[in-house]
Amino acid sequence: MTDSVKLNAAGKDLDLKVLSGSVGPDVIDIRKLYAQTGMFTYDPGFTSTASCDSAITYIDGDEGVLLHRGYPIGQLAEKSNFMEVCHLLLNGELPTKDELDKFSYTISRHTMLHEQLATFYRGFRRDAHPMAIMCGVVGALSAFYQDSADITDPQQRMIASHRLIAKMPTIAAMAYKYSIGQPFMSPKNNLSYTGNFLQMTFGVPAEEYVVNPVVEKAMDRIFILHADHEQNASTSTVRLAGSSGANPFACIAAGIACLWGPAHGGANEAALNMLREIGTVDRIPEYIARAKDKNDPFRLMGFGHRVYKNYDPRATVMQQTVREVLGELGVTDPVFDVAIALEEMALSDPYFIEKKLFPNVDFYSGVILSAIGFPTTMFTALFALARTVGWVAQWNEMISDPEQKIGRPRQLYTGPTQRDFVPLADRT
Ligand code: CMC
Numbered sequence: 001m002t003d004s005v006k007l008n009a010a011g012k013d014l015d016l017k018v019l020s021g022s023v024g025p026d027v028i029d030i031r032k033l034y035a036q037t038g039m040f041t042y043d044p045g046f047t048s049t050a051s052c053d054s055a056i057t058y059i060d061g062d063e064g065v066l067l068h069r070g071y072p073i074g075q076l077a078e079k080s081n082f083m084e085v086c087h088l089l090l091n092g093e094l095p096t097k098d099e100l101d102k103f104s105y106t107i108s109r110h111t112m113l114h115e116q117l118a119t120f121y122r123g124f125r126r127d128a129h130p131m132a133i134m135c136g137v138v139g140a141l142s143a144f145y146q147d148s149a150d151i152t153d154p155q156q157r158m159i160a161s162h163r164l165i166a167k168m169p170t171i172a173a174m175a176y177k178y179s180i181g182q183p184f185m186s187p188k189n190n191l192s193y194t195g196n197f198l199q200m201t202f203g204v205p206a207e208e209y210v211v212n213p214v215v216e217k218a219m220d221r222i223f224i225l226h227a228d229h230e231q232n233a234s235t236s237t238v239r240l241a242g243s244s245g246a247n248p249f250a251c252i253a254a255g256i257a258c259l260w261g262p263a264h265g266g267a268n269e270a271a272l273n274m275l276r277e278i279g280t281v282d283r284i285p286e287y288i289a290r291a292k293d294k295n296d297p298f299r300l301m302g303f304g305h306r307v308y309k310n311y312d313p314r315a316t317v318m319q320q321t322v323r324e325v326l327g328e329l330g331v332t333d334p335v336f337d338v339a340i341a342l343e344e345m346a347l348s349d350p351y352f353i354e355k356k357l358f359p360n361v362d363f364y365s366g367v368i369l370s371a372i373g374f375p376t377t378m379f380t381a382l383f384a385l386a387r388t389v390g391w392v393a394q395w396n397e398m399i400s401d402p403e404q405k406i407g408r409p410r411q412l413y414t415g416p417t418q419r420d421f422v423p424l425a426d427r428t
Pocket of ligand 1: 229232262263264265267290292298299300301302303304305306307355357360361362
């Protein structure tokens with residue numbers, strides 16, 4: 001470990017401070033670089049830039065490690081539940097029994113939506129993508145919960161965080177119900193967070209919905225696996241939006257918009273669509289060849305990751321969960337056989353080995369969600385639901401940081417240099 005690194009730039013010798021975290025690579029502090037040299041750094045896609053310090057989640061992509069507040073994701077997925085993980089991410093520690101009861105009670109008391117919000121849904125087309133509805137409705141929360149929009153008040157910040165975690169399942173389930181023309185189901189506080197979400201999604205008023213404990217456990221695990229992932233694109237979006245002082249509901253709506261893209265949260269939908277398009281094991285080589293072809297924009301969806309250059313630890317848990325769910329529900333989906341064979345073939349192919357492309361969390365999640373009964377368009381909405389706790393935890397951490405500043409990246413300008421305005425009549 002060094003205390004500083006030397007840089008010779010613009011004819012000046014600089015000593016740049018090196019900062020160390022509790023684990024992971026050191027970072028070079030370049031905050032004074034522009035003032036001292038008149039130069040910026042250039043890092044599109046932030047491949048080498050730490051935008052903040054954070055004590056929430058740690059990833060070692062080379063080793064395939066993911067820790068939340070120090071706890072490995074595999075242990076949390078196996079031994080914990082989503083409410084505990086929410087408490088952990090938001091408050092820093094696993095809850096005691098009393099704390100968990102209190103936290104779960106608080107969340108369950110915020111699950112209902114303002115009645116007026118239900119009318120928003122009727123403004124959407126029935127075939128609207130659930131993520132379009134999520135962006136709109138979550139953004140609209142700021143018009144309904146103004147009593148928790150003062151970001152300078154820690155109490156209001158916590159109430160807004162609880163509201164977002166609690167209302168997201170209701171909002172997502174209502175988007176689904178609207179798309180199939182069924183009545184909205186009210187939340188039920190005697191059910192778990194996840195059981196209640198299943199009830200609001202698959203229940204109907206005509207009969208009592210019975211939660212299948214295997215499906216509930218699998219769904220809860222999927223929520224845990226998606227709960228946070230340090231400074232990914234949507235979390236960075238939430239932080240950037242929040243850095244201007246915007247209210248938390250607007251910030252989370254921004255995160256949802258970013259998550260929607262196929263390179264991020266939309267990959268689970270794209271991965272299942274791809275597996276269905278491949279259809280049979282004998283067609284896999286054709287798709288692998290396309291993924292390797294530089295002239296073909298096709299990529300194996302659910303493969304590769306900006307940070308993991310090893311097996312995504314979340315994909316390992318997902319693979320086990322697929323077997324449990326398919327077994328319980330008695331579903332034999334040929335798409336699962338295609339997924340297993342595709343993984344095997346890709347992992348023995350030099351292209352994928354050299355580029356360190358492994359299955360990510362999205363590769364198997366679609367198979368599980370489809371077996372449970374979700375249409376593919378709902379997959380990303382489920383990701384948004386689960387990631388909300390990560391977004392609010394990171395947003396709270398940022399707002400509480402006394403060194404927090406508005407996020408304002410710089411650029412390398414390549415446009416025209418200054419020129420004089422030409423009146424319309426004189427333009428050729
Ligand atoms: N199939 C085929 N080739 C790939 C793939 C893939 N899925 N992913 C990366 N590559 C190649 C890419 O063509 C490039 O090759 P070359 O060096 O010859 O130009 C090399 O690997 C590096 O790719 P990159 O795009 O520079 O890497 P990145 O870190 O910018 O992208 C990624 C990461 C996740 C966007 C990308 O791997 C990808 O598009 N994967 C498919 C989409 C996907 O599954 N996304 C879900 C990510 S996990 C959930 C989440 O965090 O939201």
